[in-house]
Amino acid sequence: MSLVRYAKHAAGGHPREVVLLKGLPCVWSRCAFCDYIDDNTTDEAWIQRVADETLAQVTGEFGRLQVVNSGSIQELPPGVQAGIRDLLKTKHITEFWTESYWAYRKRFDATRAFFGVDTHLFLGVETFDDDLRNGVLNKSMHWTGPDEVAAATDAICLMVGFKGQTRDMIRRDIDLLLTKFRYGIVNLFTENRLSHGLMDDEIKAWFCEEYAGLADEPNVDVLWTNTDLGVG
Template structure:
């Protein structure tokens, strides 16, 4: 499992994949990332201490992800991140949170005392597909509702059951309402949600210009940020 990398394109930053407690929701039908969770704080601390030791502060920007939300990181790991921020002169932090924590984001801003770009895995702005098929437990109705709390949506494309029109709308909303977005091309895993190869081929042709968009990062493979397995 690769847990540290440097991202040099578009938004240059260091990125770390940390361990956390289990996702509070943990029932998304497309997600098996929760297998990286742990209930043992000592194990979490040991792994996260080693991973964070690689941070150099080269870009002044750090992205911290885990297989849940930033709110599932133990306090001991949050303290480690804060130490790195102070020692390495980190000026900006990327964090990710589930919709259920939308009213608590200010807690992280006050704790870390630097600007935070908050990501959220919306997967799609189509409420029916997101809730009925993906079981996301993020029952917002409009992108404006998301933009009220979060800076950057993570959108998934290429799942069976999605449509071209759905993807077009998702990308249009990301461009219109947010300063940053991540587009993830779906990779098959152990869940029941499967790739639609024809839809992905269409997306690659229709939206290849996104690679030149300075505000949107496209992950053609789920490990394109250099972390994960």
Template structure:
């Protein structure tokens, strides 16, 4: 599995996919990403350090992702990230977190003491679809609640059961409330959630202009950041 890459088409940065302890929620109906989690702390730290040793610092920006939230990354690995950040003169970090950790984000900010863009996978701003169908357990009512804590949101499009109106509204909310965003086009996996090919093709045509948006990234496949499998 590829766990290190350089992103150079927009928002130039290095990105690493680390292994962490099990996701605190781990019940999203569409997600089999959590299979990358582990419980052997020594094994996780060993692999993570090997991945982090690839970082050059050439962009001064680093994104760290894992199959869950940054709070599930082992402490020894977090200390190693801090060491790399200091040595390579990283000026900006991207981390991802579940909604349930929203009141702990300052712990990460204070630990690294550099600007951090926190990403959150909301998948959709439609409350019912997000929580009752996708089972996200992110029970905010309004995008402004999210924007108070997070600077970037991840949306998901192309799922059977979604509608064009839902997607239109989601993208409108994203563009109005957040500087950064990632839109993931759903790819069938081992879960029972299925891709809606007609909806995907409509989205590709309707929102092709987002490919040129400087801070919105559209992932047509879940490995488009160059990490994962």
């Protein structure tokens, strides 16, 4: 199945162009629900080809670009990262959104500096409940608390709708997002070939009703399905 790799996400408080690039294998590659890494490859020529074709579609019209690559931005080959940096400059894009895993946190400052514009590294926290994040989702992301995460980055992704999540856990996660971070993306859990049995329909339904207004928060994107950004 061919993936859509370029989209315009004009809805919400932060309209942007979004590209889905191909990347090198995720350094962790073991999160329980993650099938995005099916798009990873060690074939750098292929990665470059996809990047060239996809980035050529970027116009800069919103002044904001989001790059996802089914892993961390550091897992794009140096030439692709340099191509993105140059594109930001030539298209007068002043805000850059991308993703990075916790294992790269010591490089976050250098990554932000490299791109040379206002860069926000979205960290896939999923939940601040340590047992769920590491025990159920197998994220292998350990910290002393939300403040340590907030000191490392101002942008996170949360996930809602998996087994073991309670209403109170979700309330705490959303509160932390709104109080400690500048940007957030909340993903409704979508079953895939790896996650069988992990989804909790009841908690998802509760969230959709209870937090229907969250989509109006200017700094929060709620992705009701995993292709809501238009790519994938």
